[in-house]
Amino acid sequence: MPNITLTVNGTQHHLDVEPRWLLADVLREQLNLTGTHLGCEQGVCGACTILLNGRPARSCLTLAVTADGADIVTVEGLAKDGELHPVQEAFWQEHALQCGFCTPGFLMTSVHFLNENPNPTRPEIREALSGNLCRCTGYQHIVNAVERAAETMRKGANHAISQD
């Protein structure tokens, strides 16, 4: 069984993984990070989105072995010392989640998007979220949340979430 190294939310792990195991399953079952959800395993819903070397990636379409040496951030890595990331805080305040199943994917996508585009319009936000599906909220409150988070982040400190 191949041995790989993954840095997940700042912690380095050496793992024996079967070549065919998906990164999502390794995160969920071997590292017990169950915040990354599997909504389709078809690459469409975005629930499994993580940041892989700083970019959003679908962990259901990624074989864990191909991520050897990668730096990964999952939803569990967003809050720092009990303090929520502004995107998390905004999702909460704006009621941007109902069942919460899609939420980790939306959070990861939004965090990355706001780092790239700190001052987006509503249509730009909708475009950025178009790769994530939510069956509960109708998206409106999610868009509100991303708008609010953008504002907080523009005003506030540096919320970079890279590992080094």
Place this chain on the structure above:
Amino acid sequence: MAVHESWIGKALPRVEDRALIQGQGQYVSDIRFDGQWVMALVRSPHAHARITRIDTEAAAALEGVRAVITARDMEAMRRGLPESGPVAPPALAYEEVFYVGEPVAAVLADNRYLAEDGADLVQVHYEPLPVLTSAEQAAKDEVILHPSIGSNVFDAFHITSGDGREALKQADHIIRATLQMGRVSPQPMEPRAIAASYNPVDQTLVVYHATQSVHRAQERIAEITGLDKDHVRVIAPEVGGGFGVKNGSYPEEALVTYLAKHFKRPIKWAGDRFEEFLSTSQEREQTHHVELGLNKDGTIVALVDTYYQDNGAYPGGGAMVSRNTARNLPGPYRIPHMHIDGYTVFTNKVMQRPYRGAGRPQGHYIIERMLDRAADELGLDRVDIRMKNLIRPDEFPHRTGTDSVYDSGDYPADFSDLLELIDVPAFRRRQQEERQKGIRLGLGLSNCVEISAGFGFEGVRLTLMEDGRVMLATGATGQGQGHRTALAQIAADALQLPVERIVVMEGDTARIDKGIGTFGSRTIIMAGNAATMASEGLVAKAKEMAATLLEAAVDDVVFSEGQFSVQGVPSVSMDWTALAERVAQTGETPLSHEDVFSSGVATYGFGSHAAIVRVDEKTGETRIERYVIVHDTGKVVNPLLANGQVIGGTVQGLGSALYEEMIFNEDGQPLTTSFLDYRLPGATESPDIEIHHRDYPAPGNPAGYKGVGEAGIIPSQAIILSAVEDAFNDRGLKLDFAPVTPARLFQALTREETK
């Protein structure tokens, strides 16, 4: 006088969210029992076939596979599932399969990868049988799917009100149409899942279940496993959306729970998206042959409707959907005479079961579309014909003729507000101007009544915990509605406590003995009123205790601003925390009170909706430019959550109006089994919804709550078809099938041209 602030009515962010936004919410798929086996299923690739042989040796020999189960080897798997109506499906198909996706064998292995490897190695031999894919065809009974009940039509009903069909003769005009709705797959983002662990020592089974009703599941599982009900504990942890389909009996529930007990091993099944498309119940598919009789001025005289519901291979909950369709046919309009014949018919597809709306969208689709037709054919305005027939407030209580008594609101006033917000004359001008430039805009209008609750009960148990907080337990399990926040708000008011002092526990049969569950937008109405009643009971018990502790007569104890004190001696008082401490010191059992709210009175919410669409004639794509709702929510507990429900429901409905349709070929093969073929609305297609409120408390329950979960989805198919037709009103476009996908729109336009 109590001067504490009221929590009811506040737009509080939810208490549930802190865990969910940090990835700490626990869903069934996140549960891992030590030593668990994971289940994968071999499902039928045929819509109708006889099973001639099943070879399991190769699968059983695979390393990591622990067992391969078929109904041939394990007789219990042939038994009909509980709560399944006149034809109960078995846990595993035995001699015959009736739909693509029906489970035929179960493979248990150390992990999902191995279980699927095993499933691939199971060889099932089939002899194909004739396939039924159309309800009207199936109703002819040329091939009978389940001989035990002698006909494919397993539910037929007839409703007559007033003079029924005869009344059509009194009408100046009769408008006739055949209107259809395609099959919708509800698709919550979390697929169905269940995990069970059996303890042979005390013979108890713990089941983690993505279900909408833990207590009903507990009863079914007791029946399946032969255990006493109180040896079965069902917990619904976080549930990732339900919308009706996670309510009721499925083969996987029987398999996981029975096999966990049989093998004395924890067993888990977490379905994937493909299985969700194949095996989770679907809805909406109906064909209506309608006649609407009207007078010259547009007044409705009579409605006659014969319809067929393509129910799939088993009853599921389909008859309820079909009957609820009839109940909703009048919508908010006055229809003096009706005759309705409804037929619910077996075909070789996965079964129907209530999906968000459950007959409400179907009924409204028919009446709203018929009003559009009538207006167009009689040369009346689509607005005027609605205003003329809307029930007025002075007509309440209004008997619909289909078993409802509308009781509150002001439908014409809400509709007028909507028209003003839209500014219809201004829109008409813009529509003409844009049309000159080749841009097609359309306006759709629809009114709807949301009938909620009206049956059964729901209970709430309150317990004063040692630290002075109050635990609220209810059987009304949520799937994202925010009950832990809304019910806390209700109890906080009655107990005069800050909302964060109320801890709501839902979805665990160990915390409360009885419950019905969350569906049909009933929880705030039922559990909400129960929460107030239980709070009053707890206050009464607390007063008695305070009387003893304060050495006063009970009648002299007053409860105000969260303090128990003696009448006239406000300085001698104690709050909930002090009371809890004293109870803890004495070693007595904590103060607790359970109450149940039961009611046969439904609530009737209302909404007026308008949609402005922009249709691209070349691609057939329809975009929503504006969507406005004037809504009667009744008494609102939390406006943030109530609006969330309305917006979420509306957008979900836009899916079934524009994109979502399960397509089956003539062999009964489902062709749309991924999110690539079956398209859900995404962020770019979904509009911002404008909601305006006109809330009238429900007269039928003490607190005045009304349902809100289905409000948004009810008019969606009607309104979008209406709007798209309006965009082509110069060409007399007639749409008779929902959803109006680009392909269907293109066909309809071509049909118009060749006429």
